[in-house]
Amino acid sequence: MNTESPVSRRAALCGIVVALAVPSGLVTACSSGSTGSSGSAPTQGGSTGSTGSAGTALVALADVPEGGGALVDGPGGKKIVVARISASEVKAYDATCTHQGAIVAEPAGGTITCPSHGSQFGAADGSVKKGPATTGLRAVAVRVSGDQVVLA
């Protein structure tokens, strides 16, 4: 008893210590590991991919004159042309001209003009008003949120 007792006590104590230490270490490692890798990385990646667009402020509404518009940087540095159709209505398009890829100019008088070869697009719907472009500008969904034009 006397010889086995200290050994079994040590073994028992070590077992308890190990039993207490290992699970807590694993729990800590697992929780921080799963939170750090699967929690934030994919969420942020997903957010950036899908939401990176939605809700992103493009320009202050005050900087988009009614009947005109503004050329702004969208997510990823992509140029977006924002047209203010009325006091409360805005439209936006990928500013890449569908003819040969030049960046169109800011809307003026309801028309978006490409400086390269003179194609013209309607500010209200992006449709071709004058060639050489044969395809309208690609619409970008936007909405007015407070005093900002944001991606929808």
Ligand code: FES
């Ligand atoms: S690139 Fe715009 S009209 Fe040619």
